[in-house]
Amino acid sequence: MKDFEFHRPASIKDAVALVAGTSGAKYLAGGQSLLPVMKLDLAEPPALVSLARLPGLADIRVDGGTVAIGALCTHDQVARSADVAKAIPALAALASHIGDAQVRNRGTLGGSVAHADPAADYPAALLGLGATIVTDRGKHAADSYFKGLFETSLADGELVTAVHFPVPRRAAYAKFAHRASKYAVVGVFVAETAGGVRVAITGAGATVFRSAAMEAALTSSMTPGALDGITVPADDLNADAEASAEYRAHLIGVMAKRAVAALR
Amino acid sequence: MPKLTLSVNGQPRTIDCANATLLVEALREHLGLTGTHVGCDSSQCGACTVHVDGRSVKSCTMLAVEAEGAAITTIEGLAKGNDLHPMQAAFKEHHGLQCGFCTPGMVMSACDLAARNPAPSEGEVRHWLEGNLCRCTGYHNIVKAVRAGAGDMNGGK
Ligand SMILES: Cc1cc2nc3c(=O)[nH]c(=O)nc-3n(C[C@H](O)[C@H](O)[C@H](O)COP(=O)(O)OP(=O)(O)OC[C@H]3O[C@@H](n4cnc5c(N)ncnc54)[C@H](O)[C@@H]3O)c2cc1C
Ligand code: FES
Ligand code: FES
Numbered sequence: 414m415k416d417f418e419f420h421r422p423a424s425i426k427d428a429v430a431l432v433a434g435t436s437g438a439k440y441l442a443g444g445q446s447l448l449p450v451m452k453l454d455l456a457e458p459p460a461l462v463s464l465a466r467l468p469g470l471a472d473i474r475v476d477g478g479t480v481a482i483g484a485l486c487t488h489d490q491v492a493r494s495a496d497v498a499k500a501i502p503a504l505a506a507l508a509s510h511i512g513d514a515q516v517r518n519r520g521t522l523g524g525s526v527a528h529a530d531p532a533a534d535y536p537a538a539l540l541g542l543g544a545t546i547v548t549d550r551g552k553h554a555a556d557s558y559f560k561g562l563f564e565t566s567l568a569d570g571e572l573v574t575a576v577h578f579p580v581p582r583r584a585a586y587a588k589f590a591h592r593a594s595k596y597a598v599v600g601v602f603v604a605e606t607a608g609g610v611r612v613a614i615t616g617a618g619a620t621v622f623r624s625a626a627m628e629a630a631l632t633s634s635m636t637p638g639a640l641d642g643i644t645v646p647a648d649d650l651n652a653d654a655e656a657s658a659e660y661r662a663h664l665i666g667v668m669a670k671r672a673v674a675a676l677r
Numbered sequence: 678m679p680k681l682t683l684s685v686n687g688q689p690r691t692i693d694c695a696n697a698t699l700l701v702e703a704l705r706e707h708l709g710l711t712g713t714h715v716g717c718d719s720s721q722c723g724a725c726t727v728h729v730d731g732r733s734v735k736s737c738t739m740l741a742v743e744a745e746g747a748a749i750t751t752i753e754g755l756a757k758g759n760d761l762h763p764m765q766a767a768f769k770e771h772h773g774l775q776c777g778f779c780t781p782g783m784v785m786s787a788c789d790l791a792a793r794n795p796a797p798s799e800g801e802v803r804h805w806l807e808g809n810l811c812r813c814t815g816y817h818n819i820v821k822a823v824r825a826g827a828g829d830m831n832g833g834k
Contacts, residue, residue, distance in 0.1 A: 414699075415697065416695045444739060448739070461696075465743065489732075513809075514733060514807070515735045516720075518732045518734055518789075519738070593721060594721070
């Protein structure tokens with residue numbers, strides 16, 4: 414790994430200024446995505462700006478119909494939060510199945526959302542619940558946030574500070590996990606929200622996406638059987654050593670049914 | 678080179694190391710604590726697991742500079758003189774190791790679980806140890822050892 418400057422600012426303002434001040438500088442949260450990439454020399458940032466000392470970014474607040482989770486909350490913190498488990502049990506369960514215990518002890522919500530790995534779990538919850546991504550300079554609706562492979566609507570140096578999840582009536586997430594890493598080969602988040610039924614699919618494409626056909630079918634009847642015969646075309650799906658595009662298309666149907674059966 | 682101050686197994690330590698130094702390199706190469714192993718160096722196997730402020734982390738996937746001011750516990754910090762820590766004793770008793778390469782990471786990971794859950798079920802142990810790979814044992818005796826060790830740590834025996 415190439416050496417780099419290391420900063421540990423104590424305010425959001427300083428963190429943003431430090432990243433803006435050095436071309437190619439990056440924020441460091443839990444390091445569970447960034448450090449593996451740096452160790453392979455696939456990223457060589459000249460400076461890292463640690464978020465560890467920023468105040469107020471590791472809180473979880475449930476306020477009426479919204480669960481607000483700070484960007485620095487670890488996956489473990491979300492998985493073990495009694496407040497999250499009560500308001501959105503599907504979200505706490507999703508967090509408890511990210512990677513493994515050590516990854517959950519370090520990895521953060523903000524890092525996962527900023528990184529936008531195509532096989533990450535949180536993006537399915539953000540899109541499935543219609544969450545809002547809050548940053549140092551504004552807000553992004555999940556519907557227009559995930560742009561493509563590792564690509565989001567964040568501007569250069571924009572810092573994610575929190576994600577606001579609207580509490581659904583019912584929701585569930587089902588994933589077919591990669592055997593070693595636990596990343597989603599396919600993960601489907603189904604939610605009955607105030608704005609209607611939402612189905613978000615991760616692991617299968619370049620980024621998380623919704624299935625209008627599944628949403629329409631589940632709006633008529635919220636049963637696993639309602640999804641019989643509804644398929645997502647394999648054309649644009651990922652193919653790799655783990656699964657072909659056709660197998661992923663098949664898994665989407667299976668995981669969607671499992672999620673519907675598990676709604677609560 | 679930046680100076681880094683942290684506590685390792687209860688002792689204050691100062692290390693001069695480059696910012697790109699991983700925590701596992703600081704422990705093994707700067708402090709000579711070679712009980713923490715490097716299996717994959719790619720965040721998968723858990724052989725490098727240590728505790729940072731009581732929580733299990735993969736020390737090959739954390740920068741040493743991020744541990745500034747933190748309390749680190751490694752496998753060397755568990756036994757009291759010749760008395761094995763209850764989790765170590767349980768691994769010995771239940772044959773939870775063969776070659777022993779994965780064992781320091783397994784034990785550190787298991788101690789984090791036992792601190793949160795004094796009586797983990799078999800399923801809970803298996804879910805918790807997903808980040809620790811063993812190429813020898815087939816895991817059955819590791820699971821037995823962790824359940825027994827958790828009981829002993831939490832006042833059994
Ligand atoms: C073995 C292993 C297994 C894993 N399995 C899974 C899995 O099953 N499911 C899953 O979803 N993930 C998995 N992950 C990834 C893990 O969840 C990461 O923690 C997460 O993707 C990134 O979060 P982080 O805090 O570690 O971010 P970092 O690695 O620190 O940062 C990632 C990127 O986001 C940027 N960034 C970080 N925080 C912010 C912020 N607040 N604002 C703006 N930019 C920011 C950084 O600059 C960097 O570019 C796994 C990782 C490992 C090592
Ligand atoms: S050496 Fe750190 S996870 Fe394998
Ligand atoms: S005992 Fe040999 S790798 Fe686990």
